Amino acid sequence: MAPQRFREQYDQIQRSMPDVPLAIGPDDAGEFLYEKGVVLARDGEEARLVEDTVRRHFTTFAGLTADHVRRTGPETNRSGITRIQVADPGQGDGSGDLAVAGALRALREPEGRTGRRLVSRNHVVSIAVNACPGDEPVPVEAGAQPNPAVADGAHNPDSAVGVLVIDTGLMNDYRSYPLLAHTQGDAQVEECGDDGILRQYCGHGTFIAGLVAAVAPNTDITVRGTLNDAGAILESEFGEKLFEAVDQGGWPDVISLSAGTSNGRTDGLLGVDAFMRELRQQRTLLVAAAGNNSSATPFWPAAYAGLPGFENAVLSIGALRGDAEFGACFSNHGAWVKAYAPGERLTSALTGFETPVPYVYQHSTYDACRYGFGYACTCRHPRHTGVLSDEGGSGKPDQVMFEGLAQWSGTSFATPVAVGMIAAHMTARAENDPRKALTQLMDGNREVAEVRGANVPALIPATWSPTPVALPSTRT
Known part of the structure; x- marks a missing residue:
């Protein structure tokens, strides 16, 4: 990896997305960027399961309250994805997000389901952050x-x-x-x-x-x-x-x-x-x-x-x-x-x-x-x-x-x-x-x-x- 270039691009992309608080993952390792305070789930039953599971475990997450847990995106769209807010995205800095990490841990083996991932960070897809291109023209x-x-x-x-x-x-x-x-x-x-x-x-x-x-x-x-x-x-x-x-x-x-x-x-x-x-x-x-x-x-x-x-x-x-x-x-x-x-x-x-x-x-x-x-x-x-x-x-x-x-x-x-x-x-x-x-x-x-x-x-x-x-x- 190239940590200096990664962090330079983190700052650049954060400026281009002023309304989207970003964190570095995993756990500040400088491998990817993602949206703070938010996880993704599939629409419908799986989104409801994710929301309910996070609510039951919210007391174990730093800075998370029941009021923070809510779906913030449309429940039906072509990509079949719902955004679920699990924390106040304004808390903390860009060095990881404990609430998102906690939500991911809580959903590793949800009740009654195995072998299917139900939750994900909301990653930044980019041509920039140590991705493409490899240099400047x-x-x-x-x-x-x-x-x-x-x-x-x-x-x-x-x-x-x-x-x-x-x-x-x-x-x-x-x-x-x-x-x-x-x-x-x-x-x-x-x-x-x-x-x-x-x-x-x-x-x-x-x-x-x-x-x-x-x-x-x-x-x-x-x-x-x-x-x-x-x-x-x-x-x-x-x-x-x-x-x-x-x-x-x-x-x-x-x-x-x-x-x-x-x-x-x-x-x-x-x-x-x-x-x-x-x-x-x-x-x-x-x-x-x-x-x-x-x-x-x-x-x-x-x-x-x-x-x-x-x-x-x-x-x-x-x-x-x-x-x-x-x-x-x-x-x-x-x-x-x-x-x-x-x-x-x-x-x-x-x-x-x-x-x-x-x-x-x-x-x-x-x-x-x-x-x-x-x-x-x-x-x-x-x-x-x-x-x-x-x-x-x-x-x-x-x-x-x-x-x-x-x-x-x-x-x-x-x-x-x-x-x-x-x-x-x-x-x-x-x-x-x-x-x-x-x-x-x-x-x-x-x-x-x-x-x-x-x-x-x-x-x-x-x-x-x-x-x-x-x-x-x-x-x-």
Whole structure:
């Protein structure tokens, strides 16, 4: 883990959600974020059972009274989830929540029921907190080309593969990038602050769409701005938003999702359970980022790829470093990560090409890799000073200008590379079933990389160019 970066992002997301008190879990270990004073349960009988059980045990919870225990969300919604308040969310600081922990303990083995989880924290699902991306974008030299480069082929509306990107919205001038001429979807909310500086994570969805289009030109890409608010959303809302995203245009061939959270469990997220069960009944393939915690802890929804019944419906993607021979320092790993793709210093469209835009770095790089790797990883190179890392300090944050393309790293971006390879395979083989296309692609793939001593499947586009992997230069 990277505790400094985690806490910087905790502060950033808390500012973006001023009305939602957040805590760090589990027990201040710095693994995920969740809503204070609230637990989730399934609608109906199970929600009532949770509420009744918590009431019977409320005297054992610090700061909890009977008046605090009540359902605060709708009892019926598509995701099938009810929020239950179990404490005053204004109590305490962000270092854990004893009342929520107590509620979870009380419901481990509820009367008359075993083998089915009834309660969960309300986690923050994010592209930010040590999740995706792995670093902040870096300007490229004038005249640089996308990497992966644009593959051969043309867009054909009659045969194009439908790709839904669930992320931040599209930058206002995205159509000035030729590869995105056929892309549609939601606009990015508030690209810049009052000072004219590009907001953190703006352009994330545009960058992802550009990668899909480069690897697979014959795609119809739709970008939904589900994660516009600092790249974060509560689990209780995320399931509903996933349903809304597919309802707007129907279930696509492939969903590209570069967000998630760990939760300390191996059985998924309660808030997206209904969506995942519906996904399993569809023909759509979900390709999801494995996350950037450099951890083997399951990261959801990507880790559904390792659960029985989801093998053909979900593909989890980790990131390879610049030479594609080894895993990137930040990439999550483990048996639940089913394939890896290049994810370090990829080049794609960030802002479009009409107006240059300034950006101030939020996080400082490190003298050494946060995760103990020895190559010139994105933890420490290229060097810069960030606002969040230097609050109250004497260093001046670095500012850069973006004018179209940028380099960016993370499993966020390895994911659309894999999406593009699946879509390109569908076009090349005239295959209409994305799940069959995935099976064919994986069966025919001979590329491997080494991650934590294990040989893993590597999905590497023919148009991708490796970047040098060496020790970083000394900062002057």
